[in-house]
Amino acid sequence: MDNKKIALITGSTDGIGKATALKLLKEGWEVVINGRNASKCEPTINELKQKSGSNNVTAFIADLANLSQVKSATEKFLETNSRLDLLMLNANSIANDRIVTAEGNEQNFALGYISRVLMIKMLEKVLENTTNSQILSVIGMDTQPLDFNDPTIKNNFTGRKGLGRWQWAMNLYATEYNRTSKVPLNLYMPGLVKTKVLANEPQPMRAFVKLMNILMGITTEQSAENIFIVLNDIVSNKKKGTCYSWKKERGLPKIKTTEGDNVKLLKLTNDLLQKYL
Numbered sequence: 121m122d123n124k125k126i127a128l129i130t131g132s133t134d135g136i137g138k139a140t141a142l143k144l145l146k147e148g149w150e151v152v153i154n155g156r157n158a159s160k161c162e163p164t165i166n167e168l169k170q171k172s173g174s175n176n177v178t179a180f181i182a183d184l185a186n187l188s189q190v191k192s193a194t195e196k197f198l199e200t201n202s203r204l205d206l207l208m209l210n211a212n213s214i215a216n217d218r219i220v221t222a223e224g225n226e227q228n229f230a231l232g233y234i235s236r237v238l239m240i241k242m243l244e245k246v247l248e249n250t251t252n253s254q255i256l257s258v259i260g261m262d263t264q265p266l267d268f269n270d271p272t273i274k275n276n277f278t279g280r281k282g283l284g285r286w287q288w289a290m291n292l293y294a295t296e297y298n299r300t301s302k303v304p305l306n307l308y309m310p311g312l313v314k315t316k317v318l319a320n321e322p323q324p325m326r327a328f329v330k331l332m333n334i335l336m337g338i339t340t341e342q343s344a345e346n347i348f349i350v351l352n353d354i355v356s357n358k359k360k361g362t363c364y365s366w367k368k369e370r371g372l373p374k375i376k377t378t379e380g381d382n383v384k385l386l387k388l389t390n391d392l393l394q395k396y397l
């Protein structure tokens with residue numbers, strides 16, 4: 121039996137995801153990368169093979185803002201994989217204009233939150249059947265409570281709101297999920313990493329973040345080294361429901377909640393995912 125550990129890393133045609141894929145390949149893992157188009161996945165796979173000297177890399181092609189694509193790519197993954205050691209939910213790109221997807225979801229929320237929960241739910245069994253498996257959800261610091269009366273942000277949309285709301289939902293979902301799950305779901309804040317995602321930071325933060333990134337940003341390779349340390353710490357110390365920043369545990373960020381938000385979020389999530397599960 122092949123004992124290679126398997127990682128599925130979303131958003132791994134660039135940035136932190138790609139660097140982590142390379143690190144894991146070098147460490148002897150099998151890696152499934154994800155990108156939204158085949159034309160970017162193919163050269164990424166070739167580059168990873170060449171840099172790592174390993175051929176154990178394949179692609180999971182799906183635009184993760186589209187839940188039908190998430191569903192069919194995940195089903196395909198399950199047809200050929202009976203083990204999953206790491207589900208790293210990492211993909212993001214900030215939509216600064218209000219986009220409602222063809223499936224009716226606000227784009228930031230679909231990509232950052234709903235698709236992640238859909239993957240968790242669809243992959244839960246295979247994760248449960250893999251010893252010491254884990255889910256790591258990559259996230260930023262900004263959080264803003266969801267307006268349950270306006271989930272697609274019809275009123276006063278800003279990119280910051282879009283970003284803050286999915287990150288708020290992910291925080292709250294992680295707490296709820298870990299209450300009963302067999303597999304640990306931890307959050308990961310990479311700090312400032314020199315990638316293209318920051319170029320799209322909503323204003324007024326963009327200029328500030330750009331400057332800070334020049335002064336303090338770390339490379340994607342350094343970030344991947346940090347993540348590798350964190351992944352091992354989670355397994356060795358059986359960590360569950362916490363948040364790491366860089367390579368250290370910092371505990372879950374405090375988010376603003378009102379009584380009943382957890383129930384409302386789980387209901388909204390189930391309603392949105394109903395037809396995909």
Ligand SMILES: NC(=O)c1ccc[n+]([C@@H]2O[C@H](COP(=O)([O-])OP(=O)(O)OC[C@H]3O[C@@H](n4cnc5c(N)ncnc54)[C@H](OP(=O)(O)O)[C@@H]3O)[C@@H](O)[C@H]2O)c1
Pocket residue numbers: 130131132133134135136137154155156157160182183184185210211212213231258259260261309310311312313314315316317318
């Ligand atoms: N960099 C930082 O300082 C920083 C700070 C805090 C949090 N984060 C978080 O870290 C994670 C990784 O970001 P990064 O900095 O590495 O950004 P990045 O270099 O822009 O990489 C993002 C990855 O996500 C993919 N992606 C974007 N939209 C997608 C979609 N709809 N479907 C599938 N894949 C999609 C991108 O694919 P394409 O190549 O096709 O664009 C790319 O591979 C994100 O969750 C980000 O919010 C980053």
